[in-house]
Amino acid sequence: MRLRRRLISRLSGRLLIKRALQSALLILALVIINFLLIHLAPGDPVHLLAGQSGDEKYFAFIRAKFGLDRPLTTQLWIYLTSVLRGDFGYSLGYQQPVIAVITARIPATLLLMLSAVSLSSVAGVVMGVEAARRENSFIDRALNAFALLGHSVPSFSIGHLLLIVFALRLGLFPAQNMSSSQQVLTGAAYWLDVLWHLALPVATLAIVYLAQIMRLTRTAMLGVLGENFITAARAKGLAEGRVLYGHALRNALLPIVTVVGNDFGMLLSGAVLVETVFAWPGLGRLMLDALAMRDYPVLMGLFLMISMSVVVVNFVTDLSYAALDPRISYGRTRR
Amino acid sequence: MNQAETNARAPEGGDIWRSFKRNRTALAGVALLACFLCAAVFAGQIATRDPQKNSEASLRPPSTEFLFGTDDLGRDVFSGVVHGARVSITIGVTVALLSGLIGVLVGATAGYAGGRIDDLLMRLTELFLIPPRFFLALVVAALFGSTFSTLIVVLSVTYWPFTARLVRAEVLSIKEQSYVEAARAMGASPARILLHTILPNVLPLIITNVVLMIGGVILVEAGLEFLGLGDSRNISWGYMLHNGEHFIRDAWWVIFFPALAVSLLVLALNAVGDALNHALDPKARGAHIDKPA
Numbered sequence: 001m002r003l004r005r006r007l008i009s010r011l012s013g014r015l016l017i018k019r020a021l022q023s024a025l026l027i028l029a030l031v032i033i034n035f036l037l038i039h040l041a042p043g044d045p046v047h048l049l050a051g052q053s054g055d056e057k058y059f060a061f062i063r064a065k066f067g068l069d070r071p072l073t074t075q076l077w078i079y080l081t082s083v084l085r086g087d088f089g090y091s092l093g094y095q096q097p098v099i100a101v102i103t104a105r106i107p108a109t110l111l112l113m114l115s116a117v118s119l120s121s122v123a124g125v126v127m128g129v130e131a132a133r134r135e136n137s138f139i140d141r142a143l144n145a146f147a148l149l150g151h152s153v154p155s156f157s158i159g160h161l162l163l164i165v166f167a168l169r170l171g172l173f174p175a176q177n178m179s180s181s182q183q184v185l186t187g188a189a190y191w192l193d194v195l196w197h198l199a200l201p202v203a204t205l206a207i208v209y210l211a212q213i214m215r216l217t218r219t220a221m222l223g224v225l226g227e228n229f230i231t232a233a234r235a236k237g238l239a240e241g242r243v244l245y246g247h248a249l250r251n252a253l254l255p256i257v258t259v260v261g262n263d264f265g266m267l268l269s270g271a272v273l274v275e276t277v278f279a280w281p282g283l284g285r286l287m288l289d290a291l292a293m294r295d296y297p298v299l300m301g302l303f304l305m306i307s308m309s310v311v312v313v314n315f316v317t318d319l320s321y322a323a324l325d326p327r328i329s330y331g332r333t334r335r
Numbered sequence: 336m337n338q339a340e341t342n343a344r345a346p347e348g349g350d351i352w353r354s355f356k357r358n359r360t361a362l363a364g365v366a367l368l369a370c371f372l373c374a375a376v377f378a379g380q381i382a383t384r385d386p387q388k389n390s391e392a393s394l395r396p397p398s399t400e401f402l403f404g405t406d407d408l409g410r411d412v413f414s415g416v417v418h419g420a421r422v423s424i425t426i427g428v429t430v431a432l433l434s435g436l437i438g439v440l441v442g443a444t445a446g447y448a449g450g451r452i453d454d455l456l457m458r459l460t461e462l463f464l465i466p467p468r469f470f471l472a473l474v475v476a477a478l479f480g481s482t483f484s485t486l487i488v489v490l491s492v493t494y495w496p497f498t499a500r501l502v503r504a505e506v507l508s509i510k511e512q513s514y515v516e517a518a519r520a521m522g523a524s525p526a527r528i529l530l531h532t533i534l535p536n537v538l539p540l541i542i543t544n545v546v547l548m549i550g551g552v553i554l555v556e557a558g559l560e561f562l563g564l565g566d567s568r569n570i571s572w573g574y575m576l577h578n579g580e581h582f583i584r585d586a587w588w589v590i591f592f593p594a595l596a597v598s599l600l601v602l603a604l605n606a607v608g609d610a611l612n613h614a615l616d617p618k619a620r621g622a623h624i625d626k627p628a
């Protein structure tokens with residue numbers, strides 16, 4: 001018995017290492033894709049590595065740094081090692097290393113995304129469960145129509161609608177930025193101010209995610225509700241609420257987590273578009289500014305960091321299976 | 336997957352049409368799609384004003400003269416919306432067909448050949464799935480210039496893995512069927528079996544996939560144009576939204592009508608795709624639509 005448990009734990013430990021290695025390889029591939037993009041693009045790669053606004057002396061320095069006169073394989077090696085050391089280049093526009101420019105913007109985007117994801121997860125799961133419970137009823141149809149609409153209207157148009165109604169017409173919420181610029185606030189007053197600015201962008205993004213999560217929950221629940229153990233739970237005389245939210249949802253949660261985790265890149269692109277509508281000072285705004293200023297080091301750095309985060313989130317999603325599904329375990333033995 | 340299940344997943348064309356016909360949302364979607372197609376084909380006849388021509392009448396609200404109003408440069412919004420249908424539909428359909436074709440080729444080969452070829456092709460598919468599509472398209476458009484052909488190439492390259500996975504899974508289950516075995520026993524070549532025996536059974540699934548893909552591509556394209564990465568030679572809904580955003584305070588109509596057009600077109604495509612999906616596989620009850628932007 002003990003031997004068997006040890007064997008299982010070692011095997012799944014190996015699986016964990018395998019997944020980690022695969023993720024590392026994917027990140028390596030992403031860096032190579034980035035390198036190829038820089039070299040395939042029309043024009044001198046030095047402009048993409050240095051930015052448009054440098055002078056000849058700076059260009060010469062960048063040429064020497066990345067070995068642009070040396071063979072392509074050497075250049076790839078230099079590029080790889082510098083990225084892996086955390087050197088994503090230097091932004092002339094911001095007079096700062098790219099990595100510092102990007103990390104300064106991460107909290108704003110994270111605040112927006114996490115608020116929207118948590119709001120829409122709770123609401124979306126409840127809506128999905130209720131829709132599945134009354135399949136083909138009026139409520140189910142209405143919720144489905146809402147989800148279809150949420151899938152079809154561009155996220156920035158939902159943002160524009162909320163902006164026009166609640167900020168410009170009714171004047172209930174601020175239209176732009178993350179905090180009021182007129183007065184300097186500290187402590188609780190500052191956070192309340194941020195929360196007030198957060199309301200509309202979060203509502204927009206939450207509507208976009210909600211449609212997705214509601215639909216998935218409904219599909220997953222309908223799949224689970226036909227299973228024998230649900231019939232058994234009902235036969236035991238359990239209250240319907242406990243059957244739905246206790247037994248069924250726990251089993252339906254797995255596909256939901258998979259898709260939310262695997263669609264992280266999509267969630268992020270939604271956030272970027274919504275940020276531009278409300279001038280939310282996160283990664284999306286940074287990307288737009290970098291595009292406008294042709295600050296290529298920032299743009300390429302953003303692309304690389306965003307794709308890397310997608311790989312990391314996918315990896316974490318795989319691991320979170322272990323916590324949710326009792327049948328899978330990576331290394332830890334369940335007690 | 337056992338045989339009864341696979342059979343249930345591939346109903347006859349007549350069944351699909353019967354189930355589809357009962358779905359009123361889907362029929363409304365088809366009607367709407369027909370309207371958009373007409374607008375795209377007969378754009379010059381429906382909207383006689385040149386959508387790119389500036390005029391003195393700047394930021395006029397909707398009226399009998401300017402049905403949807405005018406923008407800051409006095410351009411007719413109605414003309415822009417009608418002509419914009421051309422851009423959206425052309426890009427959406429081209430990308431969906433191109434990536435559908437690549438996806439079918441890769442998926443069918445992987446599923447039918449199996450073994451090492453399957454492994455290799457599936458690793459390749461996974462590799463293409465990692466870079467987030469929207470950002471890749473954005474970076475490529477910024478680096479290579481955002482012309483229609485660049486957009487079409489980069490979107491096709493990023494969309495095919497979905498079709499490839501679907502087709503592979505379907506081919507894997509169909510190739511074990513007795514009628515495929517019969518064809519093999521009669522000495523049909525692998526290419527013939529794939530083309531004449533297996534693919535016709537996967538076709539409904541491919542069509543559904545392509546329809547849903549068109550909507551996704553149109554949203555991504557509109558998103559890129561909204562960020563200012565558009566082909567400036569043609570007026571498009573995304574460009575109108577990008578330009579109109581500055582006048583959101585005083586001239587709602589400049590962004591309202593293009594936004595309505597994108598939403599209705601994608602809504603119609605999703606409704607039709609959903610209904611096809613449902614008709615194909617009643618048990619699926621609403622597949623996962625991918626919303627990129």
